[in-house]
Amino acid sequence: MTTVVELGIPADRLGLARTFDRASGFEFQVGGMIGGSPPLVWTSGSDRDSVRRALEADPSVDVIASVADDTGKSSTDDGTAFSQRDRWLFRLEFGDGVKLFEQIVTENDGAILTARGRESQWAVKLLFHDRESVSACHDLLEQYEFGADVTRISGVNDLASARTPLTETQYETIHKAHELGYFDVPRGVTLKELAAELDVSHQALSERLRRSHAALVSAELTDRTAPMEIDP
Incomplete structure (x- = not known):
């Protein structure tokens, strides 16, 4: 769980x-x-x-x-x-x-x-x-x-109740991409290789990553309006 x-x-x-x-x-x-x-x-x-x-x-x-x-x-x-x-x-x-x-x-x-x-x-x-x-x-x-x-x-x-904008599928995608070094410079894995690892098409993975990035950016911009304090 x-x-x-x-x-x-x-x-x-x-x-x-x-x-x-x-x-x-x-x-x-x-x-x-x-x-x-x-x-x-x-x-x-x-x-x-x-x-x-x-x-x-x-x-x-x-x-x-x-x-x-x-x-x-x-x-x-x-x-x-x-x-x-x-x-x-x-x-x-x-x-x-x-x-x-x-x-x-x-x-x-x-x-x-x-x-x-x-x-x-x-x-x-x-x-x-x-x-x-x-x-x-x-x-x-x-x-x-x-x-x-x-x-x-x-x-x-x-994941919504955990205050993260990602769905389970989006989180799994971002997690696997991070694990395999997709976000590293230079990249540790290509988009094609990552798609094969996740058993999805190149286009489907590209769209999933764009939606995940958009959700994270939107959440971050929204979070910027909140006071910086430690959660109780």
Whole structure:
């Protein structure tokens, strides 16, 4: 049964601990971690310069680029207006803590749905196909001393209730594509090879990937209007 696991992990085990210490009121939200490339990360704090300097001095991340701002009343790409704290978008390369965490999750057939942080604590939401994978992943997290605190475990009959826009078929497609390196640079598998692995036509797979990407992008743009806080 599909299982969603929510974890709290100290920043000194995953990353950004020094940024939390140096940037007053620092919070972040990772825009997505599919494909292994440096993710986009929304940040907030007392001011942009303090956040940028703290990130640049933090040994657990490399600042690849400063991408964009959300200041005062803004709008999403679909035209919806909103008003919230100023936020600044960076592309960050995370260090060994996050990379090991991602490896443990993916090798146990899991996926990272969301990752946010505030007050020196990460809140991550993971998706697994079964409880056995959850148990194996948790054992490894304990073995590597991540200090993970399970805040919620829930079984779902469909992925909508897990707050992910993907259907079961779309999730399985994205998961297999990620597992085989389709999103890597260079790609570890071609679209034709991936279609053969999933036993679908080239055209059907292409359409399925486009719909999956559209669903993920739409959900991310919508999620940008939500306050950055750890789920209860």
